[in-house]
């Protein structure tokens with residue numbers, strides 16, 4: 001299994017929130033994405049063949065009209081994501097593949113859609129998208145934007161997660177809790193001093209960037225430490241060990257998301273690729289949403305000329 005597939009499958013196995021990338025402070029879906037997709041779905045003709053590239057568990061199809069006659073397909077690199085999608089939308093045909101190598105014929109779709117998806121496969125995915133569009137068909141995408149709201153948050157979270165690693169936070173926490181259970185007062189004092197030094201930059205990070213694994217890990221450990229009399233040592237060290245794996249998965253996903261974010265020059269390149277494939281009216285603007293000062297995505301649309 002390649003790294004990207006494994007990383008994403010781990011993510012989809014653990015994720016209980018249907019994998020929404022853009023949620024508000026309460027973890028709820030932001031209405032702007034639903035509004036965007038509802039308007040575009042309304043513009044498609046009856047019976048339109050639609051494919052979602054890098055669909056995840058099907059966030060886009062959550063906004064389909066209640067009644068429609070579309071023929072729906074979805075691709076993703078992760079079979080775990082596609083299984084989750086099929087549990088929710090059994091009528092969707094799924095294809096496990098990378099978005100830059102889709103085993104389907106040219107011109108098979110009236111609409112190729114993607115949301116925080118195709119760009120994970122690199123710019124080549126946009127050539128694939130264009131190839132799949134039938135004459136008169138459309139591309140409709142919301143793509144990660146460099147230095148936008150999500151990208152800035154990801155970069156912030158990644159920097160703080162790296163501080164956890166640099167400070168060997170989990171090692172110090174493990175030593176301190178082990179000493180606390182051992183009853184050795186000297187060992188406890190030494191490990192507490194070392195822990196406080198290691199935790200300092202992590203706590204500072206929580207004021208720069210609240211959301212992220214650094215806050216979850218610090219607060220989670222603090223709570224376990226304070227209530228340690230209610231637990232066995234192995235429960236707490238087991239939790240800390242599991243957090244090592246979580247931290248790796250988290251950093252891997254964040255770095256993939258950062259790498260996927262498209263710059264203005266990427267957009268110029270995509271525009272060129274689209275035009276080469278006969279797409280016209282290529283429009284790309286930052287997607288702004290209420291409550292966020294930075295744009296959340298690129299809003300990228302294009303239409304293929306009719307025959």
Ligand SMILES: C[S@@+](CC[C@H](N)C(=O)[O-])C[C@H]1O[C@@H](n2cnc3c(N)ncnc32)[C@H](O)[C@@H]1O
Pocket residue numbers: 004008009018019020021053054055056057058059060075076077078081097098099100114115116117120121
């Ligand atoms: C941030 S999630 C977005 C999922 C979904 N579009 C949504 O809006 O919820 C990115 C998705 O891209 C998929 N992915 C990552 N690399 C890919 C690739 N090279 N080809 C196809 N899918 C990929 C992941 O498995 C994941 O489901």
